[in-house]
Amino acid sequence: MFKVKAIIKRRKSILDPQGKAAEQGAKLLGLNGVNSVRVDKMIDFMINSNDSDEAGKIADEFCVKLLSNPIMEDYEFTLEKVNES
């Protein structure tokens, strides 16, 4: 079994409206000095497999085909083997 932590980030060059909105909100709340806010996705999941190559392939396909938008997002993930209990 593998525990996967994937991070999906919008490319730096692409505007992040959610981050901009949060930044604006901080200003309205009087939180001075907050800037460069970027909101990204972090996805945790498990893969039932004992082969790290297979698990890596599944995680990669999951990220490419479903979790990220390849036009404007980059992804990275880490695999961690966990013992079944």
Add this chain to the structure above:
Amino acid sequence: MFKVKAIIKRRKSILDPQGKAAEQGAKLLGLNGVNSVRVDKMIDFMINSNDSDEAGKIADEFCVKLLSNPIMEDYEFTLEKVNES
């Protein structure tokens, strides 16, 4: 200047519909063995301050009042001092 990395997670006991949808999608794509998908938010931002106490207070307030929903989400953040260039 401080670089802040905040992670907003839905509590384990609360259903995560976005994660469920991704899990369902993985099944439809034929990616077997993907389960326990949880989609969380990761927010990176900068705080213009040289006082770590003040920066911590601002980051905490930003998380509580704006970034997280205290009814069903937990948050954590790390502060990292960066040199202004």
